[in-house]
Amino acid sequence: xxxxxxxxxxxxxxxxxxxxxxxxxxxxxxxxxxxxxxxxxxxxxxxxxxxxxxxxxxxxxxxxxxxxxxxxxxxxxxxxxxxxxxxxxxxxxxxxxxxxxxxxxxxxxxxxxxxxxxxxxxxxxxxxxxxxxxxxxxxxxxxxxxxxxxxxxxxxxxxxxxxxxxxxxxxxxxxxxxxxxxxxxxxxxxxxxxxxxxxxxxxxxxxxxxxxxxxxxxxxxxxxxxxxxxxxxxxxxxxxxxxxxxxxxxxxxxxxxxxxxxxxxxxxxxxxxxxxxxxxxxxxxxxxxxxxxxxxxxxxxxxxxxxxxxxxxxxxxxxxxxxxxxx
Numbered sequence: 001x002x003x004x005x006x007x008x009x010x011x012x013x014x015x016x017x018x019x020x021x022x023x024x025x026x027x028x029x030x031x032x033x034x035x036x037x038x039x040x041x042x043x044x045x046x047x048x049x050x051x052x053x054x055x056x057x058x059x060x061x062x063x064x065x066x067x068x069x070x071x072x073x074x075x076x077x078x079x080x081x082x083x084x085x086x087x088x089x090x091x092x093x094x095x096x097x098x099x100x101x102x103x104x105x106x107x108x109x110x111x112x113x114x115x116x117x118x119x120x121x122x123x124x125x126x127x128x129x130x131x132x133x134x135x136x137x138x139x140x141x142x143x144x145x146x147x148x149x150x151x152x153x154x155x156x157x158x159x160x161x162x163x164x165x166x167x168x169x170x171x172x173x174x175x176x177x178x179x180x181x182x183x184x185x186x187x188x189x190x191x192x193x194x195x196x197x198x199x200x201x202x203x204x205x206x207x208x209x210x211x212x213x214x215x216x217x218x219x220x221x222x223x224x225x226x227x228x229x230x231x232x233x234x235x236x237x238x239x240x241x242x243x244x245x246x247x248x249x250x251x252x253x254x255x256x257x258x259x260x261x262x263x264x265x266x267x268x269x270x271x272x273x274x275x276x277x278x279x280x281x282x283x284x285x286x287x288x289x290x291x292x293x294x295x296x297x298x299x300x301x302x303x304x305x306x307x308x309x310x311x312x313x314x315x316x317x318x319x320x321x322x323x324x325x326x327x
Contacts, residue, residue, distance in 0.1 A: 023270035027288045034295035041295055048177075054290035055183035056081075056245070059238040060257050061264040061286045062190050062279060063231030067127075068265055069194075069277040070207040070224055074231045075131040076116065078258040079138040081239030082251060084109050086142055088165075088240045089152035089249035098164050106236050112138065113232020117225025131228075142251035155247035162247075169245030179241060186237070190279045199226060207277075259307065260289050 035042040060077050067074045084105035091101045112134060119130045143149060154162055171178040194200050202223045205213035214220045238257075243249045267288060268281025293306050 023267075024284075027267075027284075031288075031291055031295070034291075034298070038295065038298045041298055046294065046298075050290050050294045051180055051287075052177050052245075053294075054287055055179045056238045056242050056254075057257055057260050057264060057290060058183050058283060058286040059186055059234050059241070060254075061261040061282045062186065063234035064261045065265045065268070065277050065279065065282040066190075066194065066203070067227045067231050070203055070227050071210075072120070072127045072224065072227060073131065074116065074228060075128065075258070076112065076135040076138065077231055077235040077261065078254045078256075079135040079142075080109050080112050080232050080235035081242065081254040081257065082249075083112070083138045083142055084236035084239035085243035085249045085254065086145060086152060086239075086251065089154055089243050090145065092154055092157065092162065092165060093152060095161065101165060102240065105240050106233060109232040109234075109236020109239070110229060111232070113229040113235075114225075116232065117228035120228065121221040121225035139251060146251055149251045151248055151250040153248050154243070166244055166247065169241050169243070170247075179245060182241065186234070187279065187283060193230075194279050199223065203227065259311075260286075260293075263311075264289050 031041075040046055060081060064074055064077055087105045087108055088101050091104060116131055116134055119125045119134075120127045125133075146152065154165075167178055168182065169179050173181060194203070202213070202218045203226075205216065205218050206220050206223050210220050210224075213223075239254060242254060246253075264285035265277060265282050267285030268283070269275045269277055271281045271284060272278060292309060296305050296309075
């Protein structure tokens, strides 16, 4: 018979394993439940469709995760995506060349991120206030450009004019959609940016202890501002891809992605032993959120259930993260 002293290490090991991998098994169990209740959920066609849909959220969540890893927040990412998508649509409607249709929105997102970074890192405005204000500024500009939320419809244009632009969100290379390939490329780039670059080391230092990073010679303000610039650029890419996929642009069209992006980042922390924000964790969180929404839709449950679950997952992730940091 095992003594209490012998059992204790085993119990401790089981608890540690459950704490480390329990959330991942929980996510998997939810998806398996959907597959049992609705067999079409696990079909190759549905999985491919969900992967295609998830790319927009993944790209936006990557930018948010960079800012949040440095203990910041960016509430303007969805509005930047909206603005970039609208700019691309307006340029397309005015028959502008493809290079301008792509680069102008990316420059717009980068500029907004640069302004956010300057106001927050150098002026000293709290991130939640600065990005909230920027969200309303961009939204007002969208309403002015679209004469009060008038949709910018692209699918009525000649196919020869829109073919190359629509390829981003609707085309495919072999059996794989171009949008999924774009997501893979951005994931690979973000893994490099956040793991092996100078920015990665400095941003981890800022996120760990900003004062210690400053005393070590890190330009904390520049690094912190750089996170917002990167978030703005990624949000603009997501906005252009969204318009390319849907063939329509309108103000507030990307706003539903904001809560989903927060949920994806927080869910990703559950997969880290120390509740760290990581790119791969955010990827898994975003995929889970998208599959969750798809499963609820197949079961005939609407947006209220998805929002309630997303909010619950955020609270759960924060609670578990707090427990992990305490232990």
